[in-house]
Amino acid sequence: MGLLDGKKVLIFGIANDRSIAYGIARQMKEQGAELGISYAGGSSIERRVKPIAEELGASFLEECDLSDDSAIEALALKAEKKYGSLDCIVHSVAFAPHECLAGRYADTARADFLTAMNISVYTLVAVANKFERLLSPEGSVITMTYYGAEKVVPNYNVMGVAKAALEATVRYLAVDMGKKSVRVNAISAGPIKTVSAAGVSGFRSMLPVYSERAPLGRNVDINDCGGCAAFLASDLSKNITGEVIHVDAGYNIMGF
Numbered sequence: 001m002g003l004l005d006g007k008k009v010l011i012f013g014i015a016n017d018r019s020i021a022y023g024i025a026r027q028m029k030e031q032g033a034e035l036g037i038s039y040a041g042g043s044s045i046e047r048r049v050k051p052i053a054e055e056l057g058a059s060f061l062e063e064c065d066l067s068d069d070s071a072i073e074a075l076a077l078k079a080e081k082k083y084g085s086l087d088c089i090v091h092s093v094a095f096a097p098h099e100c101l102a103g104r105y106a107d108t109a110r111a112d113f114l115t116a117m118n119i120s121v122y123t124l125v126a127v128a129n130k131f132e133r134l135l136s137p138e139g140s141v142i143t144m145t146y147y148g149a150e151k152v153v154p155n156y157n158v159m160g161v162a163k164a165a166l167e168a169t170v171r172y173l174a175v176d177m178g179k180k181s182v183r184v185n186a187i188s189a190g191p192i193k194t195v196s197a198a199g200v201s202g203f204r205s206m207l208p209v210y211s212e213r214a215p216l217g218r219n220v221d222i223n224d225c226g227g228c229a230a231f232l233a234s235d236l237s238k239n240i241t242g243e244v245i246h247v248d249a250g251y252n253i254m255g256f
């Protein structure tokens with residue numbers, strides 16, 4: 001028996017087999033979930049995501065640019081037609097222009113700030129809003145965040161500010177959606193080599209520092225995020241909401 005037997009999960013944010021959302025999808029599938037996948041980025045991403053959807057036996061595969069409200073609404077209608085209701089939504093989506101992930105935060109251009117906030121924060125609000133009617137009672141919404149929301153991480157800059165807003169969004173949404181017994185939580189992952197992470201200047205040098213300083217003395221991977229997400233999608237976490245759970249081998253508890 002799997003933790004997620006009979007649960008229908010829609011996952012946003014698989015771009016390739018290194019994406020955190022792929023690790024989440026794999027772990028959820030292993031726990032018995034039925035998966036739907038939504039991706040963005042046109043045919044080049046579709047070429048990578050299609051075989052992943054096949055591997056995971058996904059019953060739904062649709063493109064959706066989450067910066068477009070009408071596209072989200074159209075996706076919600078399709079998902080409603082297909083599933084009737086959903087038990088979990090995974091939002092593993094973020095973007096900021098490469099040039100603002102290096103140097104001084106003070107130099108962030110207004111347009112880049114707005115792009116980062118739009119894609120990395122507002123997309124969660126929009127998805128919660130458009131999919132609320134589909135989420136079953138005891139449903140779960142999960143997003144991905146990073147420690148740069150809490151402390152200054154060199155070069156993370158506007159993404160750190162966006163993640164702080166995302167974590168606040170989790171708490172506000174948890175109150176709104178709690179009225180229907182839907183939970184909203186974030187997983188704060190340690191650094192993992194993905195396409196998005198590679199956009200942060202100096203990212204590679206973070207990995208050995210994390211494993212050296214984390215209490216568990218190692219780095220985390222996409223399957224670790226998947227394990228936590230499977231728990232958050234399951235009934236085992238039915239009274240956990242509005243939380244940010246660190247999956248970082250303990251790095252964040254260290255003061256020195």
Ligand SMILES: NC(=O)c1ccc[n+]([C@@H]2O[C@H](COP(=O)([O-])OP(=O)(O)OC[C@H]3O[C@@H](n4cnc5c(N)ncnc54)[C@H](O)[C@@H]3O)[C@@H](O)[C@H]2O)c1
Nearest residue numbers: 013014015019020040066093094144145146191192194196
């Ligand atoms: N990799 C890390 O070290 C790390 C650590 C903590 C948190 N995170 C967070 O995890 C999440 C997933 O990132 P990842 O590291 O797996 O990288 P990734 O590049 O594999 O995933 C990012 C995803 O966002 C999607 N996306 C971007 N713009 C979109 C839009 N307009 N509409 C829909 N989807 C869009 C991309 O298509 C991609 O699938 C992000 O929120 C990221 O900030 C990553």
